[in-house]
Amino acid sequence: MHAPILEPALLYHALNLLAPFATDDGSGDGGFTGPSLSEFVPPGFLFVDTPFEINRIMMVRFIAVAVLILLFWLGTRRMRMIPGRGQSLLEMAVGFVQSNIADGALGKxxxxxxxPLLATMFFMVIAMNITGIVPGLNIAGTAVIGVPLVLAVVAYVVFIYAGIKKQGMNFFKASLFPAGVPWPLYLIVTPIEFVSTFILRPVTLALRLLMNMIAGHMLLVLCFSATQFFLFTAGGLFGLFSIGTLAFGFIFTIFELLVAVLQAYVFTFLTAVYIQLALVEEH
Known part of the structure; x- marks a missing residue:
């Protein structure tokens, strides 16, 4: 089962198991309160009610970008023929993107x-994904539509640019009117190609990343808030359930780390594949 299906399914069943302890009225009378989507729209704390309002998720994004820039600066400020530990790690990471994504999908x-575009995209996505499991941050910078949407738009623009630069305006003709199709079938094929190529690609890129990060955050909040509830609120024998929810919390934390890396790889690789499709003469 794929992660986008697995995580919401696990979340749904977990919420059903904890439903007898949940409170629906939000009265704070000691019942269990599960995660909600309100966590993805936190209140602002800087420049409130202006176009530059900063909330918790925006601050997490700033921190992720700052740490990423700092790591690359520290790893590359003293480049040597015989690399040190930091330089070696960065070279391995960049080499992974080059060999497995850029060269693998597009050729050398x-x-x-x-x-440069693919490496920037990969490291940006992975940095913002990992913030979802960092104590004190506890939410992915990609768990709100802004960053996934911007990255999907960038991928879309580069896809169109690569196609036009390679084939000129014939790029749109080759995309919408595939060769070898009987002309009456273009009435069916062309609308399908238009929707799948020029609409669904950026939409699915953004939504795949977004929904994985939302589902992962909800699962972790569910596990750790349930642990707190069973341990400090429910009392009695219910405290034993905290052992299980805490264990699941740690398991899902490791799982989310893998998902963070996988989603960065998938997003970047699909971007490279779309660029490659724009570069071929017929597709």
């Missing part, structure tokens, strides 16, 4: 051309 020549 085109892969080198688009490598």
């Amino acid at each position: 020549e085109e892969g080198k051309r688009f490598m």
